[in-house]
Amino acid sequence: MKTLRTARSPVNTPCAPKHRHLQFSAMVAFGVGIALTMAAIIRPASALELHSSDFADNGPLADAQVFNGFGCKGGNLSPALSWSDVPDGTKSFALMVHDPDAPTGSGWWHWVVTDIPADRRSLPQNAGDATNPNAIPGAHQLKTDFGLPGYGGPCPPVGDAPHPYQFTLFALDVAALEMDANASTALVGFMVHAHTIARTTLTGTYGRPDK
Numbered sequence: 001m002k003t004l005r006t007a008r009s010p011v012n013t014p015c016a017p018k019h020r021h022l023q024f025s026a027m028v029a030f031g032v033g034i035a036l037t038m039a040a041i042i043r044p045a046s047a048l049e050l051h052s053s054d055f056a057d058n059g060p061l062a063d064a065q066v067f068n069g070f071g072c073k074g075g076n077l078s079p080a081l082s083w084s085d086v087p088d089g090t091k092s093f094a095l096m097v098h099d100p101d102a103p104t105g106s107g108w109w110h111w112v113v114t115d116i117p118a119d120r121r122s123l124p125q126n127a128g129d130a131t132n133p134n135a136i137p138g139a140h141q142l143k144t145d146f147g148l149p150g151y152g153g154p155c156p157p158v159g160d161a162p163h164p165y166q167f168t169l170f171a172l173d174v175a176a177l178e179m180d181a182n183a184s185t186a187l188v189g190f191m192v193h194a195h196t197i198a199r200t201t202l203t204g205t206y207g208r209p210d211k
Contacts, residue, residue: 047085048198050169054079054125061165061204064125067153072208078111078128078151079204083121083169087198090171091118094192096185099154101163104145109185110165111151112142114192115176127151142179142188149181154206162207171198 055061066074081095093116102108111128116139123136128151130141146152156163172195179188 048083048087048169048171048200049085050081050083050167050200050202052079052081052167052202052204055204058164058203058205060162061154061206065153065204066206067155070155071158072153072155074153074155076151076153077126078123078153079167080125081123081127081167081169081202083200086118086121087171089173089197091175092116092172092177093118093120094170094172094177094188095123096168096170096189096192097151098166098168099156099163100166101156101160103157109145110153111167112144112149112185112188113139114142114179114188115140118175140179140181142181142183143185145185154204156206156208158208159210160207162205165204165206166201167204168199168201170196173197 054065061079063073064075064077065079066072066076068074068076083093092114095111095113095116096109097111098107098109100107113128113136116123116136120136127135128141129135130148130150135141141149141151143149144152154163154165170192172192174195177188177191177195179191
């Protein structure tokens with residue numbers, strides 16, 4: 001009598017381990033592809049950077065930048081600013097300067113500028129002089145918490161620890177926000193954030209001498 005030989009199951013063939021290896025490699029490659037795709041999606045389009053020749057990040061602001069009033073005696077000159085690594089699609093910039101430690105419950109807005117032309121890469125010292133219509137050509141300086149447009153320097157309460165003054169530059173996807181001259185800083189901030197492509201913050205500090 002002849003013995004019948006049954007065919008071996010494919011899973012026991014010498015090729016099966018190779019197939020499992022190829023399947024595993026394909027799964028790993030797929031996973032890596034997904035990870036790279038997600039990284040590309042969430043990676044910022046640009047590392048927008050803001051600089052100043054008048055102060056270092058988290059460094060003290062000079063008397064030239066301090067407010068002249070409310071008991072403070074400074075030059076009230078906005079610092080020189082420059083920026084780089086502007087993202088594609090930028091059609092204008094906005095600049096907002098805020099002191100979150102001001103004792104108001106909502107901080108204090110020291111400078112608000114919109115519609116800065118997209119080809120601009122710097123602002124000279126004292127560009128915040130709103131009495132000069134050519135201080136920042138094409139841009140609009142709006143009212144701050146001092147009640148007037150233009151730059152208003154730091155003047156924290158006597159004896160306070162140094163306050164942080166956050167200079168935040170926004171790259172926007174519109175050429176103009178077309179804000180009313182009397183618009184509140186809250187409304188300006190809402191519109192700015194709604195059109196932001198990228199932003200960067202440079203912080204200066206100032207503490208009023210206890211004298």
